[in-house]
Amino acid sequence: MSTPVTAPISPYAIDVKNLTVGYGSNILMKDLNFTVNNGEKRISFVPTAEHVSNYIERTIAGVKEHQWFDFALQNNLNVLLFGEAGTGKTSSVMNFAKERGLSFYSLAGNIALEPSQIFGSDRPQPDGTFKWVDGGLTEVVRNGGVLLLNELSFAPARIMTVLFSLLDYRRSITLMDNGNEVIHAHPDLLIVADMNPSYRGTSLLNEALKDRFELKIAYEYDSAIEKRILTSSTLIDLARDMRKTSRGMDSAVPTSDNGIVFETPISTRLLKTFEKVAKGLSYDFAVYNFINNFEPEERGAVKILLESLETNLKSDLGLQFESIDVDVTETV
Helix, strand or coil: CCCCCCCCCCCCCCCCCCCEECCCEECCCCCCCCEEECCEEECCECCCCCCCCCCCCCEECCEEHHHHHHHHHHCCCCEEEEECCCCCHHHHHHHHHHHHCCCEEEEECCCCCCHHHHHEEEEECCCCCEEEEECHHHHHHHHCEEEEEECHHHCCHHHHHHHHHHHCCCCEEEEHHHCCEEEECCCCEEEEEEECCCCCCCCCCCHHHHCCCCEEEEECCCHHHHHHHCCCHHHHHHHHHHHHCECCCCCCCCCCCCCCCECCCCCHHHHHHHHHHHHHCCHHHHHHHHHHCCCHHHHHHHHHHHHHCHHHHHHHHCCCCCCCCCCHHHCC
16 A cells, blocks of 8 residues: 555645534535546545544544554455444544545435446537546545445445445446446545434445445444533533433433433534534524424423523523523424
8 A cells, every 4th residue: 555645735625614514523515626637627535624623533442543544444444434423423534534645535325326426427528529437436446545435324225236346355346337347446445434323214234235344333422522522511411311311323222201212313513503503693592403403202301401401501601591481382
């Protein structure tokens, strides 16, 4: 494998704005400017500090995040990250690409995926001819970088089975629409998938697919990390207690005192948004918005919890005390 380089901020990186993901990072996904290689537009890009600002690396079983990604890259191992929403799975992969100066491409799993979007297609040229143009996945397999199979449990089986040869010892894809061209993966290709198990709309992974990911790493909510990026210890404690009665990845969790099992993930992203809205707009609106993230049958219990902690929450956030008066019947 070639020696990884830490790249400076690339002038070709995507210019994006303010979509908060995971533990303190910002993944910015608009105003797209593709990277350029020999005059040709590229779909992949090298993330910069802007894309993953304030990201906090985690350590599991004594191994740091970058160490398991480096090991996987050096040994052609695929990595599966699984866990609740907003635990920093996507951000961790982007952060690694940024630190190593590697191109990054994320393939979002959804039922509307078409092979031409992934692998490429013949595109009309100004002179009336057609020319093959690689899709994002093909581009990063051909040239190297970090390929993220995002929300793997949402991806249609008809697409994932086509990738079996890429994910096993063959490390290759065949472009049937480009004269059956066989592309063997670049030696500097890291393949990572992430998923939120057991959420609405997801499906169980095919065993043959799951077996192709040699490293399987659970990303759990980490209160130590949350204490570094959140102001309110009361909010952190509230999230911890709510998660104890959250179905999440385990359908056999105990119920709370009032019989509520929270189906909605209490993500770090949700907590960060609460603090940001409370400080920058209005505490009552932050409560209103927080409640709206939950299912209708959960909102009454959430409102009661927030009411009981209002004084402490406002004190933590440096806000003046005013009573909560949120009508949950008005939430969406």
